[in-house]
Amino acid sequence: MGEATGAGWSRVMRARSEHELRTYQLAAIAAAVGTLLGAPFAAALFALEIAYGDRIIYRKLAYALLAAIIAYVLNNSVLGAEPLFVAAPHSRTYTLGEYGVTVIVAVLISAPVALGFGWTTLRARQVVERFDPLLRGVVGAGLTAVVAIGLFYGADMAPEHVLGMGEGTIADLLAGTGDPRLGAAWFLALAVVARMVTTGLTLESGGSAGLLVPSMFLGGVSGAAMAHVLEAVGVTGFDPAIFVVSGIASALVAVVGVPMAAIALVLEVFGPQYSPPAVLACGLTYVITQRVRLYRSQRASPDPEGDEIG
8 A cells, every 4th residue: 555655646746767756655665564563663674675675775765764754753643543563571681492482483484484375375376367357356355255254164263363464363462362262273373374375365366465464464373373382292481472573573584575674673563672582583584585585576786766667
């Protein structure tokens, strides 16, 4: 939505080059993400990393920061918006065991989840491409509904865990409230698979799902599932929030490829006390999955300011 809004304003303001078009888009993306998460710095970095991969164009970053902070001030001072996610406080000191479970989440959860999501999205594309372009939206919506309804009656899974962005599920995991079945590893694993399918179908059939919060959902929920698996085999005594936060950060790296934005998001949204596991998880995940890019627009080249829109 942010990117489309920025592109629309570029038409209104008669942008003359790709440089101007991308500036409008980056500012709008930063404002939208900043509105959603209440994290202006992370929002600006997210916009830059989405557009330019591993290159940070500082002049573009300045525009994105300005847009994000304006949105942040308006939402907090005028609208009184509440944070989307809140994690329980944690000590700044981590044990070797806690660093160990962070590595487990990054290596055994986020990287495979990214590969699985990429595979699922490819299969969804192959399915919807069999139909006429005018019918793909209907087909995608119908198949998504089939998944949600099937899980509702077959596994008693509420549609909120399958449809929408899934921010409510993440908030419940962090707070330890909501659906009691979120304490079951099999239920969480099933929700992750279902979310991959519904998000893939939505994206490939022409719908708008984005990858920011869905990626956070995949990482946070799969991290929580790993926490329950370890608990079932006798590995106990760890704060579940570490699994969820590490999963969210590393999944953003694995699925979307935004390591700096992922770390900044943890700092702004969950607090600096969660930065050690977030930095470790993001670093490991980036090394493992640096070739995975689900956003086709990401590139690692300087901004072509002289290119005219053609």
